[in-house]
Amino acid sequence: MSVLIFIDHIDGHIKKASLEAASYGAKIAEQTGDTAEAVLLGNPSGIAELGRQGIKKVHQVQNEALNTIDAQVYTKVLEQVVQQTGAKTIVFSNNSTGKGIAPRLAVRLKAGLVSGAVALPETSNGFVVRKNVFSGKAFAKVAVTSDVRVITLNPNAFTIIEGEGTAEVVAFNAIVDSPRIKVTGTTKTSGKVALTEADIVVSAGRGLKGPENWQMVEDLADTLGAALACSRPVADAHWRPHNEHVGQTGIAIAPNLYIAIGISGAIQHLAGVNRSKVIVVVNKDPEAPFFKAADYGIVGDAFEVVPKMIDAVKKVKGIA
Numbered sequence: 001m002s003v004l005i006f007i008d009h010i011d012g013h014i015k016k017a018s019l020e021a022a023s024y025g026a027k028i029a030e031q032t033g034d035t036a037e038a039v040l041l042g043n044p045s046g047i048a049e050l051g052r053q054g055i056k057k058v059h060q061v062q063n064e065a066l067n068t069i070d071a072q073v074y075t076k077v078l079e080q081v082v083q084q085t086g087a088k089t090i091v092f093s094n095n096s097t098g099k100g101i102a103p104r105l106a107v108r109l110k111a112g113l114v115s116g117a118v119a120l121p122e123t124s125n126g127f128v129v130r131k132n133v134f135s136g137k138a139f140a141k142v143a144v145t146s147d148v149r150v151i152t153l154n155p156n157a158f159t160i161i162e163g164e165g166t167a168e169v170v171a172f173n174a175i176v177d178s179p180r181i182k183v184t185g186t187t188k189t190s191g192k193v194a195l196t197e198a199d200i201v202v203s204a205g206r207g208l209k210g211p212e213n214w215q216m217v218e219d220l221a222d223t224l225g226a227a228l229a230c231s232r233p234v235a236d237a238h239w240r241p242h243n244e245h246v247g248q249t250g251i252a253i254a255p256n257l258y259i260a261i262g263i264s265g266a267i268q269h270l271a272g273v274n275r276s277k278v279i280v281v282v283n284k285d286p287e288a289p290f291f292k293a294a295d296y297g298i299v300g301d302a303f304e305v306v307p308k309m310i311d312a313v314k315k316v317k318g319i320a
């Protein structure tokens, strides 16, 4: 039997979140004595290199109709791959693509679905998965009792395995439905680093007073190679574009480092960022709620602290 991992890609490259899912799926296969196989729709670079994450075989489906992500069409293709491989555990990243496909596939397979897994399952007695609940405020242990299970793994919850090996790549001839919707145009967001894939995120809020003050935030992000984010009021006031808005009603992220500048730390903001590995808060108010969620806090005026942070990072990186 196999554990099947869905591999997602963008601009010809496999997404970091999918490398995490591949590593996670391969570890589950190791635990259960199964084989780790992957399914990939399209033709990005580095397919055989998935062997480094422990994938033995990749089922590659190539069809023009799959060039645009369509959850309904993708689901039916994946169902065919599951049926042919006999996979009992199917793993997705809990990113926007995974969130769109996994529940649909679970319904079609009559499988139990666990979304937002954060650790390897306990498989010694049943199949029990730990997941985030209540916007990351608590964990739940979910026992999956169905024969087939679909799991989505939270981005940044599992370290990518960088082992050795090459995966066998086999073409899979799937029946591909005509999409019921047609994407007539896409507009790319302008950020230099994609927010959901970023290792480091520099974020700022209303404490910055106005859009004219964002240059120092951008400079800090550039120096760190980070993506930019903001609080909701900042996007609502059109100081920054809405695709940078993080939180309960914005994008949920889990970078390794989240730097929050002039953001109070309201519960709705925290809901989207509290899975970050390390949180650094810069706020002039020592009572700001964000300090309770912070790993490191700097009480001070952002207009004095941020330029010093830029200088310090430049010094460490040896940039003049």
Ligand SMILES: Cc1cc2nc3c(=O)[nH]c(=O)nc-3n(C[C@H](O)[C@H](O)[C@H](O)COP(=O)(O)OP(=O)(O)OC[C@H]3O[C@@H](n4cnc5c(N)ncnc54)[C@H](O)[C@@H]3O)c2cc1C
Binding pocket: 204, 205, 206, 207, 208, 230, 231, 232, 233, 234, 245, 246, 247, 248, 249, 250, 261, 262, 263, 264, 265, 266, 267, 268, 269, 272, 282, 283, 284, 285, 288, 300, 301, 302, 303
């Ligand atoms: C249903 C609902 C959904 C929501 N969803 C979201 C969401 O997804 N994301 C989100 O962000 N918000 C969301 N909100 C809004 C949220 O409740 C807060 O109002 C918002 O997060 C506050 O943004 P802020 O921290 O930038 O601004 P403020 O609350 O105004 O805080 C500004 C902070 O900057 C500090 N500051 C001021 N000047 C300086 C300075 N010079 N140097 C350093 N610090 C300074 C202040 O001490 C303060 O802590 C939602 C609200 C509701 C009701």
